[in-house]
Amino acid sequence: MPTATPPPHRPRLARNDIRQYEVLAGEWWRPGGAFEGLRWIAAARAALITPARHPGAVLVDLGCGGGLLAPHVRALGYRHVGVDLVGAGLAEARRVGVTPLRADVRAVPLADACCDVVSAGEILEHVDHPSTVVREAIRILRPGGLLVLDTINQTALARLVAIRLVEALGGASLRGLHDPALLVSRRQLVRECAQAGLTLQVRGLRPRIGQLLRWMATGRGAVTMVPTWSTAVLYQGWGIKNR
Secondary structure, X not given: OOOOOOOOOOOOOOOOOOOHHHHOHHHOOOOOOOOXXXXXXXXXXXXXXXXXXXXOOEEEEEOOOOOOOHHHHHHHOOEEEEEEOOHHHHHHHHHOOOEEEEOOOOOOOOOOOOEEEEEEEOOHHHOOOHHHHHHHHHHHEEEEEEEEEEEEEOOHHHHHHHHHHHHHHHHHHOOOXXXXXXXXXXHHHHXXXXXXXEOOEEEEXXXXXXXXXXXXXXXXXXXXXXXXXXXXXEEEEEEEEOO
């Protein structure tokens, strides 16, 4: 993938080591940088979020990173709270209008039923027990609140495309960010949401191929993520908490 400047040097760390995100903090908003694809996915996730229905509505963004969701939801009327363990990422999120909360997404220090929307984008595949994140997300949602999420499926195709191929194309800046052992089964996720009181609808997500090829060749132009019937690689889900 083309980059505007060389990626930062990273010490050799284990796969999925959270310290990688401290080193890569400058990549969140760098055009053509390591997290360019995450910006495309954030835009697709934001498209599932409806405008706030009352003053003071709260959106909690689990694993917010550098706040990539913020530009897409700024006009929807929510107070945007970002939860993450990486201080450097939270500093970037604050810069784009997110209220930062440094905490573990598996034990969110917020009250039950305190928010109207929970976003859990590209975080479930980074935790060893994603069911704990699901339970926390639904716990802090008000009845009738909306959960939106996206993650990488636990399939051989996902390991090939979303990890091996992406790392090969992205080079050192993307190498080791994911641990294949932590990818999340679609069926398991749907089941865990149902057990916690939320019916999750799921669909696959992929980039527009022509746009992606152009971007890979030139580093220019937007790439739109579009729904697809296959959830074998990347998928997104949404659902309303039961009253």
